[in-house]
Structure formats: C-alpha cells, structure tokens
Amino acid sequence: xxxxxxxxxxxxxxxxxxxxxxxxxxxxxxxxxADPSPADPSQPPLPPHRRRKAEHALRKGEARAMARxxxxxxxxxxAIRRFFTVLIxxxxxxxxxxxxxxxxxxxxxxxxxxxxxxPVRDCSDFSGPGGASTAFTVAPGESSSQVGQKLTKAxxxxxxxxxxxxxxxxxxxxxVQPGTFDLKKEMKASxxxxxxxxxxxxxxxxxxxxxxxxxxxxxxxxxxxxxxKEDFQKALKSDGExxxxxxxxxxxxxxxxxxTYDIRNASSATEILKTLVTARIKHLDKLGVPTGSERxxxxxxxxxxxxEADRSExxxxxxxxxxxxxxxxxxxxxxxxxxxxxxxxxxxxxxAQLKDASNPYNSxxxxxxxxxxIGSPGDEALKAAMxxxxxxxxxxxxxxxxxxxxxxTADKDEFAKYSQELQDWLESHPQSTSSSSR
Numbered sequence: 001x002x003x004x005x006x007x008x009x010x011x012x013x014x015x016x017x018x019x020x021x022x023x024x025x026x027x028x029x030x031x032x033x034a035d036p037s038p039a040d041p042s043q044p045p046l047p048p049h050r051r052r053k054a055e056h057a058l059r060k061g062e063a064r065a066m067a068r069x070x071x072x073x074x075x076x077x078x079a080i081r082r083f084f085t086v087l088i089x090x091x092x093x094x095x096x097x098x099x100x101x102x103x104x105x106x107x108x109x110x111x112x113x114x115x116x117x118x119p120v121r122d123c124s125d126f127s128g129p130g131g132a133s134t135a136f137t138v139a140p141g142e143s144s145s146q147v148g149q150k151l152t153k154a155x156x157x158x159x160x161x162x163x164x165x166x167x168x169x170x171x172x173x174x175x176v177q178p179g180t181f182d183l184k185k186e187m188k189a190s191x192x193x194x195x196x197x198x199x200x201x202x203x204x205x206x207x208x209x210x211x212x213x214x215x216x217x218x219x220x221x222x223x224x225x226x227x228x229k230e231d232f233q234k235a236l237k238s239d240g241e242x243x244x245x246x247x248x249x250x251x252x253x254x255x256x257x258x259x260t261y262d263i264r265n266a267s268s269a270t271e272i273l274k275t276l277v278t279a280r281i282k283h284l285d286k287l288g289v290p291t292g293s294e295r296x297x298x299x300x301x302x303x304x305x306x307x308e309a310d311r312s313e314x315x316x317x318x319x320x321x322x323x324x325x326x327x328x329x330x331x332x333x334x335x336x337x338x339x340x341x342x343x344x345x346x347x348x349x350x351x352a353q354l355k356d357a358s359n360p361y362n363s364x365x366x367x368x369x370x371x372x373x374i375g376s377p378g379d380e381a382l383k384a385a386m387x388x389x390x391x392x393x394x395x396x397x398x399x400x401x402x403x404x405x406x407x408x409t410a411d412k413d414e415f416a417k418y419s420q421e422l423q424d425w426l427e428s429h430p431q432s433t434s435s436s437s438r
Contacts, residue, residue, distance in 0.1 A: 123161035129191065130156075130184025138196060140178040140205070140260055147176045147196065157189045166193035178260055179205030179224065204264035206272070210378025211306050214252050215343065217376075221272055225263050235269040243270070243277050247296040254299040254373025255280050280376075287382055300369045302377035302385035307336035310404030314396075315384035317408050321393050322369075329367060330394070337363040340374040397422050401429070 136156060138147055144167045148160035157163045166189040167176070179202025181195055199207050206224045208217055218232035239250040248255050252273065257280035266272045289295050305318040325332055338349055341361025354364055361370050377385075395415035396408040399422050407418045 121161045122159050123165060124158050125162040125189050126158045126186045127188065128186065130187030132185045134183055134185055135180055136183045136196075137180045137204070138176050138178050138202075140262060142176065142178070144176050151183075151192060155185050156183050156187060157192050158186070159189075162189035163193060166190040167197070170194060170197055177202050177205070177207070178262070179203055180264065204262060206261040206263050208256060208258045208261075208276070208376065210258045210381070211303075211375045212256070212258065213340070213375050214256060217256050217276070221263065221269070225266060225272070227266075227269055227272075231269040232272075235273055240273075240277075243274050245281065245295075247291075247293050249296070249372070251372040252277070254296075254303055254376055256376050257283050258376055258378055284382075287379065287386075289382060289386065296373075297369065298382065298385045299373040299377065301388075302381035303373035303375045304332075304334060304337060304370075305384055306377045306381040307340075307374055308334055308396075309406060310398065310401075311406070312380040312384075314404075314406050314408075315381050316387070316389040317393060317406075318396065319385050319388035320391055321396055321408070323388060324392060324394050326368065328394075331365065331367050332363040332369075334363050337361050337370050337374055340370070400425055 134154070134156065136151070136154065142150075145160070145164060148157070148163035148167075151157040151163055152160045167174075169190070170193055174197040176196045177199040179199070181201055181203070183192055183195060195201050199205075200223070203224055206217075206221050208220070212220075214236050218229055218236060221227065221232050222229040236252050240248060240252055244250065244252065244255060256273070256276040259279065261272070261275060261279075263272050263275075266275075284295060285291075289298050301319050301322055302315075304322060305315040309315055309318050322332060322334075335349060335354075338354065338359065338361060339345070341359040342349070342353055353359070354362070356362060357365050360366065361374070363370065392410040393408045394410050395412070395418075396406055397415065397418035398404060398406045399418055407421075409415050409418065
C-alpha cells in the first residue's frame with residue numbers, strides 16, 4: 001500500500017498535506033490546514049475518492065479536537081462544583097459544631113448556676129383536738145410564718161407548713177393577733193389558726209380601734225389583763241388628775257389612743273390608762289392638732305363625724321354641717337350623739353329618749369357640741385375636723401345602711417326627699433337598724 005493509503009489519523013493527515021504542499025511538517029504555530037490538492041504542479045492531483053477520504057479524515061480530526069476541548073471545560077466546571085460543594089459542606093459542619101458547643105456550654109453553665117431543687121416541704125398535721133393546755137404568746141409584729149415555726153417548736157402544731165396553709169384558708173384579711181392564747185399540745189393546725197386570728201381570744205394584749213368608747217376600752221382591758229372591769233370603771237370615773245390635760249375637763253373620752261398595747265406587766269388600771277393617754281397626746285402632737293381648748297373641740301367634732309358617717313369620704317362634709325349649724329345657732333340633731341348619752345350602740349332610739357332633756361347629749365334639744373367627745377376618733381376623722389369642707393350644707397341622710405351612701409344638702413325640701421328615700425329603703429330592708437336623719 002502507498003503512503004497516501006495510510007492517511008487515517010488527523011495529525012498524519014495534516015503532515016501528509018503539509019508534505020504534499022512542500023511545507024515543513026515540524027514547523028509550529030497556528031496555520032490554516034493545507035489544501036489537499038498537491039501544491040506542486042508537477043505532481044498529479046489526488047484522485048477524487050482519495051481526496052474525499054482525506055477531507056473526511058480531516059473533519060473527523062477537527063471534531064475530535066473540539067470534543068477534547070469541551071471535555072476539558074466540563075471537567076474543569078465539575079472540579080469547581082466539587083470544590084464548592086465540599087467547601088459548603090465543611091462550613092455547615094463547622095456551623096453545626098459551633099452551635100452545638102454554644103448550646104452545650106449554656107446548658108453546663110445553667111446546671112452549674114441553678115439552685116439545688118428544694119426538698120418537698122412536710123405539711124403533715126395532727127388529727128386530734130389536742131392534749132394538755134398550754135399558754136402561747138404572739139409578740140406584736142410577728143408574722144404568721146414566724147408564729148408557725150414557734151408553734152412547731154413548742155409541739156402545738158405538727159409542722160409550720162400545715163399552719164401556714166391553715167392561715168391561708170381562713171382568709172387573706174385575717175392574720176395572727178398579738179397576745180397570749182390558750183392552746184393545746186398536738187392540736188390541729190386549723191384550730192390553732194382560728195384561735196390566733198381572733199383578737200378576742202388574746203390575753204395581755206389590748207386592742208383599741210378608732211371609734212371605741214371608754215366603756216369599750218374598759219371591757220377589753222379587763223379581758224386582756226388580770227384586772228376587773230370595775231377596776232377600770234373606777235379609774236375612768238376619776239378626774240384623771242395627773243393623767244389628762246386640762247382641756248379634757250376630767251374625761252378620758254377621746255383621749256385614749258387607738259392601737260395595740262402589751263399590758264401583761266401592768267399592775268393597775270391607772271397605769272394602763274396613763275399609757276393610753278400619753279400615747280394619745282404624742283400622736284395628736286404628731287398630727288399637728290392644735291393644743292388647748294381647740295384640741296378638745298377637734299376631738300368632739302371628729303368623734304361625731306366618725307360615729308355618724310360609715311365611710312371616711314364623708315367625714316369632711318359632716319364636719320361642714322356641724323360648723324354651719326353651730327354658726328346658725330341650730331341644734332346639731334345628730335342621733336349618734338343622743339345614743340352616746342344613753343350608752344346605746346345604735347341610733348334606733350325611742351321617741352321618749354329623743355324628748356329626754358335630762359340627757360346632756362340630746363342634740364335635738366341642747367344646742368352646741370356635746371359635753372365630751374363620743375369616742376376615740378381615728379386619723380381620718382381628725383384630719384377632716386382640722387380641714388373640713390367649705391360650703392353651706394346643713395343636712396345629710398344616710399339613705400342606704402348597707403353601703404353607707406349618704407346624701408348632703410343645704411335645702412330643707414331636698415332633705416325631706418332624702419329622708420323619704422331612707423324610709424323607703426328601711427321598708428324594703430325590715431331587718432336593718434334605723435338611722436335617723438340630720
């Protein structure tokens with residue numbers, strides 16, 4: 001076979017045509033493919049079938065070269081994609097690892113700083129009414145929790161938890177009262193709580209509330225001490241020499257300071273009364289109540305306002321009515337004053353009592369303020385008496401005894417209308433105590 005019959009490979013074909021054209025097949029650089037026709041005119045042209053075969057081989061070689069180039073590009077792109085895929089995977093792994101480490105450190109720190117779980121509190125209780133009697137003292141200012149611990153230590157209740165639960169169950173407005181109480185060993189916590197929250201069961205502790213009369217104080221003091229009620233009544237009927245200020249006029253009414261007092265070590269009724277009067281004077285000074293005869297006037301007006309109005313928001317207006325009636329030389333006509341003269345608690349007085357001129361506290365007959373205060377007024381009433389409302393009010397009626405709603409007016413006809421409103425209310429509430437109009 002001749003040399004031209006061996007042209008199959010594209011590179012050999014190019015060399016063949018270069019040789020046929022008289023070119024150096026070893027020359028480098030880019031060049032156009034040689035014309036398959038012999039460059040030398042002396043050489044006979046290739047037969048047509050040989051020429052077509054050569055051209056076909058050349059085109060096939062170019063296609064292979066292009067395929068190799070495209071393949072190289074695809075391999076390069078694939079390598080780049082593989083690189084970024086691996087990079088993203090590594091970044092994801094790193095992110096997960098970092099997040100996990102942060103969470104782990106947080107959990108570890110939380111475990112290290114979290115307080116240890118509190119043990120379950122023992123709330124067991126005694127089941128019975130108790131055994132031997134024992135005296136138990138609650139000091140002023142002690143909390144229910146402190147009292148519960150003392151009760152447990154004394155063997156009165158089984159656990160302080162049981163006592164705390166019992167105090168919660170009897171109401172949020174109730175708390176342990178100061179004083180000495182008769183309890184029993186190993187008693188039920190709820191029974192102990194009921195007793196300790198009842199001020200009437202306390203001994204050696206005297207509780208005076210705003211509005212209390214001296215007769216109320218005598219009863220309470222006798223119950224809280226070893227002294228008798230007669231001892232206190234005798235001391236109260238004295239002229240209070242050495243105990244009361246001159247403006248009191250020898251009467252303790254209004255001069256006993258509301259509050260809580262430990263009287264376990266008191267040896268006499270006079271000693272207790274001195275403590276109460278001293279506290280009263282100190283407190284009046286603190287409030288800035290004027291001294292001398294004006295102080296006694298303030299106490300009278302404040303005590304009337306507290307007795308007449310069921311709500312402190314009305315105190316100032318009641319004092320306004322008192323002042324205006326005094327200025328017009330009118331009787332006060334306030335039945336809380338009348339009731340005090342008969343040592344009554346309510347204002348449901350009889351017709352005979354309302355006409356009894358022998359009662360110096362009959363404010364329907366006698367003009368002016370009563371001879372003494374009619375109770376121990378609290379701070380709100382005292383402040384109202386010192387700073388009363390200013391206006392022309394002359395009358396008031398409590399038209400609803402359940403809510404204490406009170407209506408005020410300067411007009412007599414309107415007063416009559418309010419009085420009828422009260423009567424209508426009383427007819428629809430027959431069990432309620434009547435309250436007079438002023």
